[in-house]
Amino acid sequence: MEAGFVLDNGYGTVTQSEWAEGEPQRSIWTAIRMQGRERHPVVTYRCSRRPYFESYAPAEPRRAT
DSSP: OOOEEEEOOOSSOOOOOEEEESOOOEETTTEEOOTTOEEEEOEEEEOSSSSOEEEEOOSOOEEOO
């Protein structure tokens, strides 16, 4: 397992959640500094018979600019 966090994106927008590597570092301009971090889209599966879900971050990263 690798340490990271899930991003809460946008104000008034709907986007797919992303997992980012490392510890969050504060930024005055963007709330969290993301430059150079690997980012992975989060995919969530829900059980149709029980109140249960699992989330995964597939291996293909997106690099923040």
